[in-house]
Amino acid sequence: MDIAIIVVGILLLIIGFVGSVLPVLPGPPLSYSALLLLLLHPAAQVVMEANNFMWLIVLGILTLFITTIDYYMPIWGTQKFGGTKAGSRGSTIGLIVAVLLTLLTSGLGAILLIVGPFLGAYLGEKHAGQTSALALQSAKGSFLGFIAGTFMKVVMVLAIAIYFTVLLV
Numbered sequence: 001m002d003i004a005i006i007v008v009g010i011l012l013l014i015i016g017f018v019g020s021v022l023p024v025l026p027g028p029p030l031s032y033s034a035l036l037l038l039l040l041h042p043a044a045q046v047v048m049e050a051n052n053f054m055w056l057i058v059l060g061i062l063t064l065f066i067t068t069i070d071y072y073m074p075i076w077g078t079q080k081f082g083g084t085k086a087g088s089r090g091s092t093i094g095l096i097v098a099v100l101l102t103l104l105t106s107g108l109g110a111i112l113l114i115v116g117p118f119l120g121a122y123l124g125e126k127h128a129g130q131t132s133a134l135a136l137q138s139a140k141g142s143f144l145g146f147i148a149g150t151f152m153k154v155v156m157v158l159a160i161a162i163y164f165t166v167l168l169v
Contacts, residue, residue, distance in 0.1 A: 005041050006168065009034035013161050020153035022102070022113060027153050028063040031160040035059065035167075044167040055163055066156045070149040074117045077145025083138030086128035087121045091142040094120015117142045 012034035019025025035056060038044040048056055074095060075088045083091075098116025105112070121142035125135035 002041055005037055009037050009164060012037065013157070013164060016157050016160070017154070020157045021150060026067060028067050028156045028160070031157045032060060032063040034164055035160060038164065038167055041168075047167050059160055059163060062156060063160070066152050070153060073145035073149035073152075074121075074142045075145065077141035077143070077148065078121050078138050079141070081137050081141025081144075082134060083121060083125060083141055084128055084130065086124040086130075087135070087138035087142070088124070090124020090127070091117045091121040091139075091145075093124070094118070094142075095146075114143070114146065117146050 013031050015025060016027045016029075016031030016034070019027030019030055021027070039048070074091045078087045078091045094116040095113075096116075097120070098112040101112050101116075118139045122135045122139040125138045126132070130138070
């Protein structure tokens with residue numbers, strides 16, 4: 001039973017890491033579920049109880065925060081770089097279309113997830129009558145927001161993986 005818990009936990013961490021890069025999967029929550037699974041492992045449970053489950057609670061709150069804020073990062077980036085609501089909406093629509101197309105195509109997934117919000121912000125600004133320079137600036141903001149969100153998720157999953165490893169050692 002203990003080995004099965006550890007193997008499933010490691011698989012959840014791996015899938016969580018992949019989900020940190022691909023917005024199709026909720027990366028940090030999947031990784032956090034690996035920690036929750038360790039509540040069934042007696043040795044890990046003893047370590048968590050010794051810390052009053054403090055790290056489990058802190059990582060849970062951070063996971064919730066990062067998962068929530070990640071959806072707003074491309075929109076925030078668009079606005080921060082001078083984009084309008086049309087660019088923010090375009091970025092959101094571009095991300096949704098990219099996720100849907102990623103589900104339908106296997107080889108273009110990562111490229112679509114990067115290009116979708118960028119292209120959506122650009123087209124949204126152009127549709128609103130903005131100049132190409134402003135539309136491109138807005139699209140850059142969307143791209144940087146996407147990268148910032150991805151970076152936060154990867155760091156969160158790495159922190160969870162380190163804590164998972166510490167609990168088992």
